[in-house]
Amino acid sequence: MAKTRQPQRRLLESFTIKGPDGVIKPGDSVLMKAPDSSKQPYVARVEEIEATGPQASQVKFRVRWYYRPEESIGGRRPFHGSKEVFLSDHYDLQSADTIEGKCYVHNCRDYTKLRSVGTEDYFCRFDYKSATGSFVPDRIAVFCKCEMPYNPDDFMIQCEDCSDWFHPSCVRMTIKEAKKLEHFYCESCVAENGKRLQKSHGATEQSEEKIENHARHGPYLAQPGQAYGLTPSVHVLVAATRYAYASAAYRLLHRAHCRAGESVTPAMPLLLHPRFPSSHAACGHRAVHGDAWALHFPDLHGRRQRRINVACRATRAREAPGSTGAAVPPQQTAPAAAALAKEAHKYFDHAVVTVRAGDGGHGAVLAMPASSPSTADAPKSPRRRSDRGRRSGGSKKVSYKRNYDGSVALPMGGHGGDVVVYAHEAEETLLRFHEKARYCAKRGGNVGATGTLSSRMHNGFAGETLRIPVPVGTVVKRKKGAVLADLAHPGDEVVVARGGQGGISLIDVPEYRRRKAMALSPNIMRDASDKVLIHGQPGEEVSLELILRVVADVGLVGLPNAGKSTLLSAITLARPDIADYPFTTLMPNLGRLGGDPTLGALQFSSEATLADLPGLIEGAHLGKGLGRNFLRHLRRTRVIVHVVDAAADDPVDDYKIVREELRMYNPQYLERPYVVVLNKIDLPKAQDRLSSLAFEISSIGCEGCDDNNTSKGNLNGNTGEHNTSSETKVEGGEKELGDYPRPQAVVGASVLKHIGIDEMLKEIRAALRKCFDHRLPEP
Ligand SMILES: Nc1nc2c(ncn2[C@@H]2O[C@H](COP(=O)(O)OP(=O)(O)OP(=O)(O)O)[C@@H](O)[C@H]2O)c(=O)[nH]1
Ligand SMILES: [Mg+2]
Numbered sequence: 082m083a084k085t086r087q088p089q090r091r092l093l094e095s096f097t098i099k100g101p102d103g104v105i106k107p108g109d110s111v112l113m114k115a116p117d118s119s120k121q122p123y124v125a126r127v128e129e130i131e132a133t134g135p136q137a138s139q140v141k142f143r144v145r146w147y148y149r150p151e152e153s154i155g156g157r158r159p160f161h162g163s164k165e166v167f168l169s170d171h172y173d174l175q176s177a178d179t180i181e182g183k184c185y186v187h188n189c190r191d192y193t194k195l196r197s198v199g200t201e202d203y204f205c206r207f208d209y210k211s212a213t214g215s216f217v218p219d220r221i222a223v224f225c226k227c228e229m230p231y232n233p234d235d236f237m238i239q240c241e242d243c244s245d246w247f248h249p250s251c252v253r254m255t256i257k258e259a260k261k262l263e264h265f266y267c268e269s270c271v272a273e274n275g276k277r278l279q280k281s282h283g284a285t286e287q288s289e290e291k292i293e294n295h296a297r298h299g300p301y302l303a304q305p306g307q308a309y310g311l312t313p314s315v316h317v318l319v320a321a322t323r324y325a326y327a328s329a330a331y332r333l334l335h336r337a338h339c340r341a342g343e344s345v346t347p348a349m350p351l352l353l354h355p356r357f358p359s360s361h362a363a364c365g366h367r368a369v370h371g372d373a374w375a376l377h378f379p380d381l382h383g384r385r386q387r388r389i390n391v392a393c394r395a396t397r398a399r400e401a402p403g404s405t406g407a408a409v410p411p412q413q414t415a416p417a418a419a420a421l422a423k424e425a426h427k428y429f430d431h432a433v434v435t436v437r438a439g440d441g442g443h444g445a446v447l448a449m450p451a452s453s454p455s456t457a458d459a460p461k462s463p464r465r466r467s468d469r470g471r472r473s474g475g476s477k478k479v480s481y482k483r484n485y486d487g488s489v490a491l492p493m494g495g496h497g498g499d500v501v502v503y504a505h506e507a508e509e510t511l512l513r514f515h516e517k518a519r520y521c522a523k524r525g526g527n528v529g530a531t532g533t534l535s536s537r538m539h540n541g542f543a544g545e546t547l548r549i550p551v552p553v554g555t556v557v558k559r560k561k562g563a564v565l566a567d568l569a570h571p572g573d574e575v576v577v578a579r580g581g582q583g584g585i586s587l588i589d590v591p592e593y594r595r596r597k598a599m600a601l602s603p604n605i606m607r608d609a610s611d612k613v614l615i616h617g618q619p620g621e622e623v624s625l626e627l628i629l630r631v632v633a634d635v636g637l638v639g640l641p642n643a644g645k646s647t648l649l650s651a652i653t654l655a656r657p658d659i660a661d662y663p664f665t666t667l668m669p670n671l672g673r674l675g676g677d678p679t680l681g682a683l684q685f686s687s688e689a690t691l692a693d694l695p696g697l698i699e700g701a702h703l704g705k706g707l708g709r710n711f712l713r714h715l716r717r718t719r720v721i722v723h724v725v726d727a728a729a730d731d732p733v734d735d736y737k738i739v740r741e742e743l744r745m746y747n748p749q750y751l752e753r754p755y756v757v758v759l760n761k762i763d764l765p766k767a768q769d770r771l772s773s774l775a776f777e778i779s780s781i782g783c784e785g786c787d788d789n790n791t792s793k794g795n796l797n798g799n800t801g802e803h804n805t806s807s808e809t810k811v812e813g814g815e816k817e818l819g820d821y822p823r824p825q826a827v828v829g830a831s832v833l834k835h836i837g838i839d840e841m842l843k844e845i846r847a848a849l850r851k852c853f854d855h856r857l858p859e860p
Contacts, residue, residue, distance in 0.1 A: 154214025432514035439497030441617025442525030442541035495525025497580025498544030581618035641696030782823030
């Protein structure tokens with residue numbers, strides 16, 4: 082039998098087809114006719130050109146197919162571009178007749194730089210394994226807060242600060258609006274802005290630090306007329322970033338030395354408290370808008386005198402009254418004013434924060450694995466013929482996790498993290514919430530985005546709950562809304578924002594396999610609108626108001642310098658600042674009073690927490706001095722202790738001033754049991770008039786009306802209070818001071834010299850016991 086000779090095969094360097102740019106070489110990309118003319122042509126890369134004869138029909142192309150997203154297992158995903166193709170490991174031999182023309186497959190970066198994208202332009206960023214449906218690389222960088230891989234078809238905007246990219250819809254903008262933007266800053270950069278503003282003053286930071294150090298190591302008594310020369314730029318910076326500092330100092334000056342009509346002069350001594358810069362000292366104080374003035378004080382070692390020119394919310398420059406050149410030039414005050422307007426007051430007991438729970442993680446569109454029995458039903462297409470054998474090889478039944486009803490349990494995106502606020506004993510103030518006012522919990526994890534359904538597939542991990550500690554006694558409420566919780570005890574907590582639910586996963590199956598797949602799971606992807614199901618739900622975002630009410634049984638009140646802090650330090654282990662100038666105490670100090678050993682423990686044990694409040698002055702209820710900010714802290718106290726300086730000019734008047742301020746702020750404070758301590762009786766002036774003072778004070782008030790005072794009063798800290806959203810002043814009661822109960826006791830003491838302490842403690846404990854008595858149910 083004659084042998085048939087195989088035609089000799091030779092490789093060509095190029096082959097020319099009809100049309101412009103018709104020379105095709107190995108490595109070029111080509112479009113190849115689909116068997117169905119209504120379909121898009123296939124894209125392939127030419128590997129070799131071989132010819133078995135001179136005719137065109139005898140030329141064959143060895144090609145490597147590019148897959149379109151629709152043709153891949155798992156199908157098109159939201160981040161796939163319309164011109165995206167994947168370079169597969171699927172090789173084929175195709176006749177030269179099937180080539181339609183040349184095309185260009187760019188890498189992703191070059192593609193995004195194209196000025197115009199023609200019909201023959203494509204891009205490729207993944208290699209694709211057609212047998213398993215896996216991609217190389219299997220992970221790519223994600224952008225935007227929705228954590229989507231980049232889709233070149235989607236318009237995105239870039240934050241000028243952090244350089245992150247965002248979809249306009251994810252930052253609540255339309256594409257049109259986004260295109261109009263000249264500058265864009267993302268939310269987190271805007272929130273950080275305050276800090277950045279300060280950092281931008283790098284050149285002057287050192288001077289500022291010195292000033293802060295100086296203030297921290299005070300107090301200092303400045304000498305008049307001496308100046309420390311800071312450059313003009315520094316003093317503007319001081320005005321811009323140290324508002325609390327400046328205005329607090331100003332207030333002291335004003336309080337101590339200025340009467341109506343007088344103005345601040347540089348000849349006045351000035352006291353600076355170490356805690357001014359970081360404390361709430363300036364809260365409630367409103368220096369005259371546009372005022373500029375000079376502060377004089379020695380440096381840390383007392384060697385040099387410094388002068389800082391400051392402007393308080395200076396919208397216009399004006400010469401400091403009687404100052405030695407303290408006027409702030411207008412061109413320098415303008416930026417300062419802008420910065421000042423942005424700077425918030427720093428209340429230690431009030432803060433507004435925004436919290437955002439984590440978004441739910443995304444589910445995924447999963448493909449049935451190749452080993453699924455239904456794969457055998459795939460239609461026969463010329464280009465898939467070559468790898469059919471490989472894919473249908475495994476007919477082993479795959480076991481999946483199943484729900485109770487027998488359907489396949491598909492993995493879900495992780496739940497977004499909740500936000501919880503809880504009371505923690507280690508926290509003392511809300512000051513840190515002025516530094517950082519936005520808190521975000523973590524989002525849930527996504528289900529593997531390029532996954533194929535397998536029995537080992539897990540749910541996305543749940544976002545961690547964000548737990549925010551606040552001081553015990555903090556009231557958490559929605560901003561301008563309802564109270565969510567009163568965290569009065571350590572460990573109390575409230576969930577303020579709930580994380581979003583994770584998205585579900587879907588099985589993506591072609592039409593011909595759908596019926597079988599439906600039997601497997603109810604989550605069969607039908608159309609593009611199902612995307613919503615796979616996206617995790619957004620986490621809640623709420624603005625919260627945090628209001629701290631000190632939790633104390635006994636409140637110490639009195640004029641500045643009366644000796645409240647000294648009293649606290651004498652009977653508890655607390656060590657508050659004590660000094661012979663007004664407003665030494667700027668924040669309430671707490672101390673724990675031990676139980677009375679003679680009483681035994683349990684309910685009549687007189688263990689109690691004492692709060693030493695900053696000094697009250699006349700007009701405190703209207704915001705004068707520091708007092709009004711702290712009157713709210715009496716809300717939870719059961720007993721009030723009035724500390725009166727018995728050596729003062731008019732102690733009775735001092736006592737009445739404080740009582741009147743309490744009445745004007747909240748008349749119910751006057752209904753609580755109270756003890757008056759006539760302090761400083763070690764001084765001869767006080768000793769001489771002690772008995773007359775005690776008589777006079779104990780006769781202020783009505784007899785007999787104190788029997789029911791504790792029941793009306795706030796025994797548990799809330800009863801009968803005006804429980805409004807913020808601390809509301811109860812305007813003027815009908816009653817006069819004389820209509821309220823008399824003191825439980827008036828005791829003379831010298832807390833400094835430890836005279837009369839025992840008697841004073843006995844009276845305080847008796848008053849506390851009285852409260853407990855009223856709390857007990859009737860026998
Ligand atoms: N002689 C005498 N001086 C006292 C006595 N108690 C307090 N002082 C002095 O009074 C001054 C003021 O004391 P503080 O305890 O700081 O007064 P305060 O009421 O807490 O003052 P503010 O915090 O400013 O409201 C200090 O110099 C104390 O030494 C006392 O019993 N006798
Ligand atoms: Mg004090």
